[in-house]
Amino acid sequence: MEDQNILKMKKINQIIFTVALLVLPLLANAQFDGEFIKPRNGRFLLQNATIVTVTKGNIENGSVLISNGKIEAVGKNIPAGDAEVIDCTGHFIYPGMFDGGSRLGLVEVNSVPETQDYAEIGQVTPNMQALVAVNPNSVAIPVTRVSGVTTTLAVPSGGLFPGTAALINLNGYTADQMYAGFKGVVMNFPSSARRSTRDRRSDEDIKKEAEKAEKTLNEIWERAVTFYQLKKADAALDYYPEMEQLAKVVAGELPLLVEVNAASDITLAIAWIQSKNVKAILTGVAEGWRVADKIAASKIPVITGPMLSIPTRNSDRFDAAYTNPGKMAKAGVKVVIRSNDAENTRNLPFNAGFAAAYGMGKEEALKAVTINAAEVFGVADRMGSIEQGKDATLFVSTGDPFETKTQIRHVFIDGYRVPMSNRHIKLYQEFLQRSPGLVEN
Amino acid sequence: MKKTIFIIAALLVMGWNPANSQTQKGSVLIKNATVLTITKGVLEDTDVLVENGIIKKIGRGLTASNVTTIDAKGKYVMPGIIDAHSHVALDAVNEGTAPITSEVRMADVIDPYDIGLYRALAGGVTVSHAMHGSANAIGGQNITLKHRYGSGNPDDLIMKDAARTIKFALGENPTRVHGRGNGIQPRSRMGVEAVIRNGFNDAIQYKKTWETYNNALKVKGATPVPPKYSERLQTLVDILDGKIIIHCHSYRADEIYMLINVCREFGITNIVFSHVNEGFKVAPELAAYTMGASVFADWWAYKFEVYYSTAYNAAILTQNGVITSINSDSGELIRHLYHEAGKAQRYGELTDEQTLALITINPAKQLGIADKVGSIEEGKQADLVIFNDHPLSVYAIPQMTFVDGVKYFDINEDPNDMRLRVAATESIEPIFLKEHDHKCMHGVDFFFTNFGRSLFDHEH
Incomplete structure (x- = not known):
């Protein structure tokens, strides 16, 4: 009886573990204590952006498919296939x-x-x-x-x-x-x-x-x-x-x-x-x-x-x-x-x-x-531009990257999606609402 | 009586005028602008009427006779930008000879010919806080300048109704100059605290000595010997009496917290921390006990004490309720403080109003001049800038700058060479590849020649 309970527990643990593993990528932007987000490559589809190609004009509502470090396709209605889809509605894609x-x-x-x-x-x-x-x-x-x-x-x-x-x-x-x-x-x-x-x-x-x-x-x-x-x-x-x-x-x-x-x-x-x-x-x-x-x-x-x-x-x-x-x-x-x-x-x-x-x-x-x-x-x-076959070195922004108000949302370098974090951002996260705050003495 | 009249008449003949009437005051009517008042919101299609250097009226459909009218349709008007930490228009910056030099005054070394004043005006800056350097734990007394460029008289640049301020400095600079350079305290952050604490205690003793003397004088027939006057200690007494605002060069959270505690112990509340790269780490304390922080937008890593800092400093401080300003400490940065402020939107997404306050009303508060300048309000001094675009856009270009209603910069009337005088030795004009960026350590670099040239690429 006891053995069965233990088995049951093990199974529940296994399920929890599996679910956690499945959910983990969805939480990729949140950070946990001790966790480090690494740059990662793979296949990414950046969808519904204004693409500023620099050499071939702008493409409205366009997509960029990144694969193996390269820009595999640029244009409209590119099927995602097995690529990870990143919605860029209202955003802009520029070459790095x-x-x-x-x-x-x-x-x-x-x-x-x-x-x-x-x-x-x-x-x-x-x-x-x-x-x-x-x-x-x-x-x-x-x-x-x-x-x-x-x-x-x-x-x-x-x-x-x-x-x-x-x-x-x-x-x-x-x-x-x-x-x-x-x-x-x-x-x-x-x-x-x-x-x-x-x-x-x-x-x-x-x-x-x-x-x-x-x-x-x-x-x-x-x-x-x-x-x-x-x-x-x-x-x-x-x-x-x-x-x-x-x-x-x-x-x-x-x-x-x-x-x-x-x-x-x-x-x-x-x-x-x-x-x-x-x-x-x-x-x-x-x-x-x-x-x-x-x-x-x-x-x-x-x-x-x-x-x-x-x-x-x-x-x-x-x-x-x-x-x-x-x-x-x-x-x-x-x-x-x-x-x-x-x-x-x-x-x-x-x-x-x-x-x-x-x-x-x-x-x-x-x-x-x-x-x-x-x-x-x-x-x-x-x-130097967003063109098919070039290196996937580019970024996604909320607007004109020369404007200070613009936020940069995603950066890819040679096909690697780099974490949008650094020491300046981590200090911001730690100290915006410091704990403990003011202690009167 | 006759004698008094004679003296006054003589002084008038000699050019002395009461109530700084020498400085020029202008009148102007700016029409149809988007007015960024800072304190009272954004007013579209609004006129600003300036009379005799003062903002007389803000509203629509204003008219005035015999006054220059400027149509600013499609343009933006904001208050003149205020720089709470500058060394522009100074002949000397550091009296690096003792850890306490509160007796020296920057008012004595104003250089009205500095082209940097005009370049600042071309960037919309109308007021700057001309500071002593950071060589000493307690440095000299600063002077607040109005950029009335064109006069050869240093006195015309002084904002006479500004509060008195003094420079303090913590950390690497005073310990390097005095500890490592001269072999005296302070050599460490412990020593910096001791120097300041000792200074205040000496001042208390000094004040008591004078009080004893003054009380003794009241006794009929007494002939007490007066104590020796010390400008240095009297200035520290004035700090303790709340008559002077401290502006303290500082970087690390521990040293900022140290001085907050020392000030609280001595009952000093008039203190602003400058640079204050790690201010964000003690933001709740800065909010509770000080007049705020004056920071760089994004400078870091130029020396070790700013390695663990963040460009989100201004945003964290603002969100924690600290009065925050963005300063230049540089003849280069002072030309685009509106852009430096703009970076607080990249790093921390402050609102337009919060961001513009960083270079207008907030530094005005820190300099004790917020009732006079720093916002567009009726009754305030007419320091104004007209931009062709919203000043927080990277594409914005200042078009005209007014101080006391007088136009000192107009992009369409700029004749290129704006020097007031050319030195005879400048027959071949020197070509400079860069401004010596940060002048906080100006005049004391001879202590550090062995560190190599690059040390002084960036320094504060």
Whole structure:
């Protein structure tokens, strides 16, 4: 009799367990103590949304079918089949946004040197790989990606050739899982500008330093060209990793990301790039609007930002930085926007919003953080728009992602549905109604 | 009597005027706007009449003769934005020579030529709280500025009817400057508490000494020796007497709670916490015992004491009943505080009214000027901004900014170069790649050159 009771209990327990297992996925958005929601892939059908494809117009009441990390179908009336259906009625689907330059993942706490991995010692260190120093578990990564920024260029900084930047997706547990298929060698073009309003060097010192840097730059470049020629001729060469990396630029295998900002420097940089006949992208370009026609004529693309900056000169109009990308785009320059931030890379869409408001227009600003970036980074066959066959890197929002009021509802990176949570959100959940609250004493 | 008249006449000839009549006051009629009053709702198709620097009337179909009329149909009018934490228009920020420097005054180092004032006006900011830096546990006395850009006289920028305020600072900055930099207290958060507590106790002793002296004077024929006057301690006495509002640079919940307790013990209720990244963790205490919190919209992780913070800070504080404002601490951010406030809608979905209060009436309360500015109400000072779109939209662009009814910014009349003077040394104009973002530690960075350049990319 007792045995039978125990059996019965076991059966009831089993039923409860089974029911609990079945219900669990329905509660996927609620969190339990000790539970962690992981990114997960599979087949998803995002239904009844306005799809902002970027390259092929908008589709009203459309659906996107995600399977095996790819966008399997885009359009109307796509059957769900075995896919998990996510109702997006009244919502919008956008391709994931690119940040064209960021330190995200390369630094954790800006003032703590132990967490700074974006700069090496030395002037010529192009072989330093940003990709190996990206921390996939940086707290700032989930903080960033819930904004719809899914892909960033991790950029090293420092000397003349500080290292090699890498494009990363903001999901994955290893550098290889995050790598999004683009690398470029960073070069800080000798600058006649002050680093900040605190830079107290005299005009003469700045000029001298720039001239010296230019001389060094040309010497280094000649060495790289020689190295490349010897290598091509199968000469026996000593181990020289710096030149090994620069030779790839000489050979056209890797582009140069030329950081340059003052107008006169931009002009010099364009001439330098053309004389060396290298594949290049201009970055920074704070005073691009002053020489927009020259940049356009050179056909060199630009990664610029942040827009939320002060004008470079006190005599400039107050909105010089806001209007810069719009003026360059109007002149015919291909423009990509960057935050140049780390922990607040999530502000990229707002930078694009300011660019849009101050002359660039919403459509062009959206391109500047999606398809233009994909094209400049050479990954437009896989990324940058909502098209069949492209990577399923996209997000669902309640509206225009540049507006602060808009909420981002779902983010997919390479087909993985990433949890819409991070430390900022968890702190909100814990402290909105703290318990215990106020205890009078 | 003759002598008095002579003195007054002489002063008038010398340019002295009573009741700050030097500052310009304007009149203007703004028609057909959507008026975001902040305190009395949103008024559609409404006119605002300003006379001699004061909001005279709000309503429909208003008329006035001999007054400039602006048709603001389809546009939005809001009160001038108020920044409760700024270092714009200051020649110096830190007197980092002692843990307590309550005797210094930012009113003495106002730079009326700072182009940052105009850039702030172009972002709709009409009032800023020009603060001492965060090097000392008890820093200098701050000054509230009205952005009357154009005058070379620092005095014209001072909001004379604003409350007195003083800067305090907790945590990493004072312990770094004094403990690690100079080898004196405070070296830790324990020391910060002790420095402040000792300061208040010294002030109590000081007050008693003067009381004893003043009582002794009352005895006929007595000739007591007066105590030595100390501006430093007298200022602390004024804090204890409720005459000065403390604005305290702070980050971590424990240090915020510490100062709340110290203030309660000394009977101080006039305290606002600034930055206060972990304020959300002690929101019920901040709501019960303080004049609130002035926060960043989303800054975090630039130093260790802000690593465990959240962009939902403003929302949590607001929902817990804390008077909350959003400040800039930066010549860059001050230009788009309306956008910084807008982020409180991304992170915590505050209503438009709650959000706009973060940059208008709430900072006004924290600066003790809420009866004068911070909302559009009849009788208040006419600090106004006209936007082409709702100011919480990322696409909104300020069109005109008025201080005391005088137009200081008009996007259609902006001649680009708005510098008031050009230094002879600037024949070749410097090009700056970025503003030195956060100036709280301005003037004390020589202590930390060994940390490398990046340390000062972001700092407060």
